[in-house]
Amino acid sequence: MSYQWDFGLVWHYAPLLGTGIEYTLGLTVVTSVIGMVIGTCLALCQQSRMWFISVPLGMVSEVFRCTPSLVQLIWCYYALPIVLGITLSPMSAALLALSIYGGVFYGEIFRAGLRSIDPGQWDGARALGMTSWTMMRRVILPQVLRRMVGPMVSQTVLQLKNTSLVSVVTVPDLVYQGQMVASATYRPLEVYTTIAILYFLILFPLTQLSRLLERRWA
Amino acid sequence: MSQQPPMIQITNLSKAYGKNTVLHDISLDVPQGGSVALIGPSGSGKSTLLRCINLLEEPSAGSIRVDSQVMEFGPRSQRPGGARLAGFRAETGMVFQSFNLFPNMTVIENVMAGPLYVKHVPRDAARAQALELLDRVGMAHKADVSPSNLSGGQKQRVAIARALAMQPKVMLFDEATSALDPQLVGEVLGVMRDLAAAGMTMVVVTHEMAFARDVADTVVFMSGGYVVEKGPAHDVIENPQEDRTKEFLRHFHVGRN
Ligand SMILES: Nc1ncnc2c1ncn2[C@@H]1O[C@H](COP(=O)(O)OP(=O)(O)OP(=O)(O)O)[C@@H](O)[C@H]1O
Ligand SMILES: [Mg+2]
Numbered sequence: 001m002s003y004q005w006d007f008g009l010v011w012h013y014a015p016l017l018g019t020g021i022e023y024t025l026g027l028t029v030v031t032s033v034i035g036m037v038i039g040t041c042l043a044l045c046q047q048s049r050m051w052f053i054s055v056p057l058g059m060v061s062e063v064f065r066c067t068p069s070l071v072q073l074i075w076c077y078y079a080l081p082i083v084l085g086i087t088l089s090p091m092s093a094a095l096l097a098l099s100i101y102g103g104v105f106y107g108e109i110f111r112a113g114l115r116s117i118d119p120g121q122w123d124g125a126r127a128l129g130m131t132s133w134t135m136m137r138r139v140i141l142p143q144v145l146r147r148m149v150g151p152m153v154s155q156t157v158l159q160l161k162n163t164s165l166v167s168v169v170t171v172p173d174l175v176y177q178g179q180m181v182a183s184a185t186y187r188p189l190e191v192y193t194t195i196a197i198l199y200f201l202i203l204f205p206l207t208q209l210s211r212l213l214e215r216r217w218a
Numbered sequence: 219m220s221q222q223p224p225m226i227q228i229t230n231l232s233k234a235y236g237k238n239t240v241l242h243d244i245s246l247d248v249p250q251g252g253s254v255a256l257i258g259p260s261g262s263g264k265s266t267l268l269r270c271i272n273l274l275e276e277p278s279a280g281s282i283r284v285d286s287q288v289m290e291f292g293p294r295s296q297r298p299g300g301a302r303l304a305g306f307r308a309e310t311g312m313v314f315q316s317f318n319l320f321p322n323m324t325v326i327e328n329v330m331a332g333p334l335y336v337k338h339v340p341r342d343a344a345r346a347q348a349l350e351l352l353d354r355v356g357m358a359h360k361a362d363v364s365p366s367n368l369s370g371g372q373k374q375r376v377a378i379a380r381a382l383a384m385q386p387k388v389m390l391f392d393e394a395t396s397a398l399d400p401q402l403v404g405e406v407l408g409v410m411r412d413l414a415a416a417g418m419t420m421v422v423v424t425h426e427m428a429f430a431r432d433v434a435d436t437v438v439f440m441s442g443g444y445v446v447e448k449g450p451a452h453d454v455i456e457n458p459q460e461d462r463t464k465e466f467l468r469h470f471h472v473g474r475n
Binding site: 131 | 300
């Protein structure tokens with residue numbers, strides 16, 4: 001009962017896996033950046049005293065926090081086009097679902113960062129006559145951003161792992177390409193081992209970086 | 219004799235949080251160069267009144283004038299926008315019990331922050347002025363350190379320099395020495411005494427009765443959101459007229475100095 005490992009065949013399909021890595025990284029970068037923008041807007045809007053802005057946004061956040069991202073993705077791909085009467089390519093559905101999902105969590109990190117700032121800092125800045133924007137830029141953000149870097153990197157690690165879900169809507173990320181290679185080679189053990197190693201090689205440095213930043217800046 | 223208008227004029231000011239009214243119809247004038255000490259028990263509204271003067275708290279009704287800027291509050295007045303509020307606050311300096319120095323800046327950067335980011339003064343000029351002010355409060359030798367490396371008394375002197383850097387028309391102090399170790403109180407009171415002597419218009423919330431008596435020219439005693447008694451500093455502290463003032467001052471042993 002000894003299995004003959006043979007990675008030679010997998011190596012043969014390396015270009016396919018390369019494409020998968022490109023999609024995985026690309027999706028991560030794009031959805032993280034959009035997610036951070038969404039998160040910033042969410043955090044700032046929820047700070048606002050206008051309830052008709054903060055309450056609906058709070059509810060949207062809760063929906064995304066309390067449902068699995070796989071369900072969100074599938075819903076965006078199959079249900080949303082019917083609800084809105086539009087067509088969504090697999091890639092658009094993936095970008096949409098993952099960006100909003102990321103946005104909700106990046107927003108939470110940003111909000112926690114803002115909350116962690118001593119209220120006296122706001123008083124001190126306002127008392128000097130700073131406008132909200134100047135106060136944010138010169139006093140609050142420089143303090144918040146340092147504390148946020150670690151959690152932001154951790155969230156981006158999660159974001160990258162979440163991109164593996166897009167294979168269910170046929171976006172050719174690393175997992176999807178792996179499935180292709182596995183069915184072509186009948187070597188699923190080798191293929192999925194390779195894929196696991198590839199994810200690890202990408203993510204391990206990131207998690208180390210996040211730990212380092214957290215230790216240095218927290 | 220020509221009568222100068224008061225530097226600070228508070229007229230029929232009220233402040234409520236929801237249904238809880240914490241300041242009742244307060245009127246108070248502070249002449250140019252005058253110094254007023256606000257005293258009273260905890261929760262009497264001293265901080266709230268002080269924070270209303272530079273609009274860190276928005277009054278519910280009444281009006282506030284500082285030098286030439288007037289702000290009206292109440293159901294018939296439009297709420298001032300962010301830029302107007304900021305412009306108003308830029309002319310009043312405030313010093314807090316908890317210092318509120320910016321930890322992301324050095325000592326001198328803290329003092330330069332207002333001129334640089336609010337008044338857009340050139341960096342060289344802001345730096346020169348900051349050094350001068352730090353020298354005035356005896357902190358020039360710490361210009362380039364982080365505020366976290368300072369003692370409480372040193373932090374508070376830097377905070378005073380930071381407020382003065384905006385060349386404010388008035389200075390507001392909210393229990394500026396309450397968070398300090400007793401042996402550090404003197405150095406901060408000394409700076410405040412010098413400021414008053416130099417003619418700065420000041421409103422000082424304090425529990426230092428000797429300081430109120432000797433430095434302020436007027437003492438205002440507040441209780442329950444009302445001004446109960448106000449008068450020349452020495453008279454109110456040494457010879458209070460109202461029962462509540464007497465009762466409050468009984469808790470303090472006002473030494474001679
Ligand atoms: N943000 C707020 N929301 C609701 N109530 C408040 C708020 N700030 C102050 N109060 C209430 O207003 C009243 C006056 O508070 P204030 O801080 O002005 O008193 P104080 O005289 O400065 O007391 P202390 O000597 O303890 O500093 C208190 O009853 C307090 O509970
Ligand atoms: Mg107070």
